[in-house]
Amino acid sequence: MYRYDQYDHLIVRERIAQYRDQVRRRIADELTEAEFLPLRLQNGLYMQRHAYMLRIAVPYGLLASRQLRMLAHIARKYDRGYGHFTTRQNIQFNWIELEQTPDILTDLSSVEMHSIQTSGNCIRNITTDEFAGVAADEYLDPRPFCEILRQWSSFHPEFIALPRKFKIAINGAHEDRAATQVHDIGLTMVKNEAGEIGFRFLVGGGLGRTPIIGSVIREFLPWKHVLTYTEAVMRVYNQYGRRDNKYKARIKILLKSLGVEEFARQVEEEWADLKDGPETLTEEELARVAAYFTPPAYEQLENIDPLAAHADNKAFAKWLERNVKPHKVPGYASVVLSLKKTGVPPGDATAEQMDFVADMADQHSFGELRVTHEQNLVLADVKQSELFEVWTKIKAKGLATPNIGFLTDIISCPGGDFCSLANAKSIPIAAAIAERFDNLDFQYDIGDIELNISGCINACGHHHVGNIGVLGVDKDGSEWYQVSIGGAQGDNAAIGKIIGPSFSAVQMPEVIGRLLEVYVRDRTEDERFVDTVQRLGIAPFKDHVYATPIAAGELVGEDEYA
Structure with a gap:
């Protein structure tokens, strides 16, 4: 994985020193809160309901075991013993004291981590497929391009004060696991008829107040032009994106107002002055960065059936089916560690669990792990012969729930328990739904289904692209x-449709139950929930949900996380 060079170390050291002085001046009231706000946001520090929240960057979701141990240390020393992994593959700490934040950043720098550009109107953390580099269906490893874009966008003087925040995702596999269609820029690696590698370039996707699927502005862009073409897009946005209304400031609004053809024309016009310029990538530069992502020392193994020696172990079999993914190297597999055990807020991991996962990465996965945008963790390079041992160990730590892709694999933001922007709590709703449907046999019968919860219209829980989406609203x-x-999400990304008037918190588990009743009643063989909805439309689901009043009851876990 990527290691800092002398420039990275210098930049981070200087930023910490600058920020330490800013904190000192704020504590001494030499800076007002209004003056301090943009300074702290540049370092990923938010003020939430009860305390400061610090968001730490995990570039393209890749962590070394030593870095995860540092996150455990921060959780233990500066927070309340846990961290929250987010849908942008980052981690957040929710109980931070301002005075300690410079020390936290210093600790992070010792393992080549930072919180720069995790907030503010800039290019945020660049995300990708959590199985990048190991996926069996991968065309090309996207991580070198993620790193090239990260270096290019960090402290870019032209794009540090954009009209609004900006998000980029890159996918290098046949299946889009990076949600490229709902990003400001979504890059999909493709091959043309001549076998050359390039990018299918999407712009203007996004969720939030105005959810939109991105539009293709170039079907094939040679890889060497990815920086210059991205810069052309950013220049058009930076010049014409609205700054008078933050709700209409995202690039998706600009693209919609101009139209796809006119937007693309302006980009091409801007690109004419950049194409083949000094930012054009060379084979040498790509090879330099790609060298940081060389494959580990895989052994020459044959594929085996991990269940053969444990054929009577049904629990292990279910875990293999849901949480173990194919690997491009024979004899290896990727293991998803579920952070969705019933009773635990989705995406949360304790310091003890983080230390444990770091040890597991060292023992079984070449010292590396991944963060998924579904808020789980991945050991990407596990020998098939060690899967039973891994399962036994992680089961003891509450990380082996065999629910990946199931109803209880809920994506959720922290919601009103923490976030000052939220209209409603998310965590108690997730807890109540997970408790209601905490039956693996039932979940296996229901099959793949994505349930996403956001506490407000900012959509940090990606509710718009959930097969079932839940949005907290103020009434x-x-x-x-x-x-x-x-x-x-994925290859056939779609925005969900609202079924009708909103529900109280205590009604939500029954609402989900009624939606599933229609699915079970009307599905065809091998049809997923989302397929049934898209075939029938929302009418039969709406009719059944609202047919009779839903009684109020007690919400599971209502006060547990406040």
């Missing part, structure tokens, strides 16, 4: 929840 000062169905 006369009370917390209510709007439900949409039919959303999807």
Whole structure:
């Protein structure tokens, strides 16, 4: 994985020293909160309901075991013993004291980590497939391009004060596991008829207040032009994106107002002055960065059936089916560690669990691990012969719930328990739904289904693209929840449709139950929930949900996480 060079170390050291002085001046009241706000946001520090929240960058979701141990140390020393992994493959700490933040950043720098550009109107953390480099269906490893874009965008003087935040995702596999269609820029690696590698270039995707699927502005861009073409897009956005209204400031609004053809024309016009310029990538530069992502020392192994020696172990078999993914190297597999055990807020991991996972990475996965945008962790390079041992160990730590892709593999933001922007709590809703449907036999019968929860319209829980999406809304000062169905991420990304009036918190588990009843009643063989919704439309689901009143009851876990 990538290691800092002398420039990275210098930049981070100087940023920490600068920030330490800013904190000192804020504590001494030499800076007002209004003056300090943009300075702290440049370092990933937010003020939330109860305390400061620090968001730490995990570039393209890749962590070394030593870095995860440092995150465990921070959770233990500066927070309340846990961290929250996010849908942008980062980690957040929710109980941070301002005075300690410079020391946290210093600790992070010792393992080549930082919190730069995890907030603010800049290019945020660049994300990719959590199985990048090991996926069996991969065309080309996207991580070198992620790193090239990270280096290019960090402290870029032209794009450090954009009209609004900006998000980029890159996918290098046949299946889009990076959600490229709902990013400001979505890059999909493709081959043309001559066998040359390039990018299918999408612009203007995004969720939030105005959810939109991205539009293709170039079907094939040779890889060497990825920086210059991205810069052309950014220049058009930076010049014409709205700054008078933050709700209309994203690039998706600009693209929609101009139209795809006119936007693309302006990009091409801007690119004419950049094409073949000094930022054009060379074979040598790509090879230099790609050298950081060389494959580990795989052994020459044959594929085996891990279940053969444990044929009577049904629990192990279920885990293999849901949590173990194919690997491009014979004899190896990728293991997803579920952070969705019932009773635990989705995406949360304790310091003890982080230390444990770091040890597992050292023992079984060449000292590396991944963060998924579904808020789970991955050991990417596990020998098939060691899968039973791995399962036994992680089961003891609550990380082996065989629910990846199932109903209880819920994506959720922290919501109103922490976030000052939230209209409603997310965690208790996730807990109540997980408790209601905590039956693996039932989940296996229901099959693949994505349930996403956001506490506000900013959509940090990606509710728009959930097969079932739940959005917290304010209704006369009370917390209510709007439900949409039919959303999807990946190759066939779609925005869900709202089924009708919102529900109270205590009604939500029954609402989900009624939606599933329609699916079970009307599905065809091998049809997923989202397929049934897209075939039938929302009408039968809406009719059944609202047919009779839903009684109020007690919400599981309502006060547990406050």
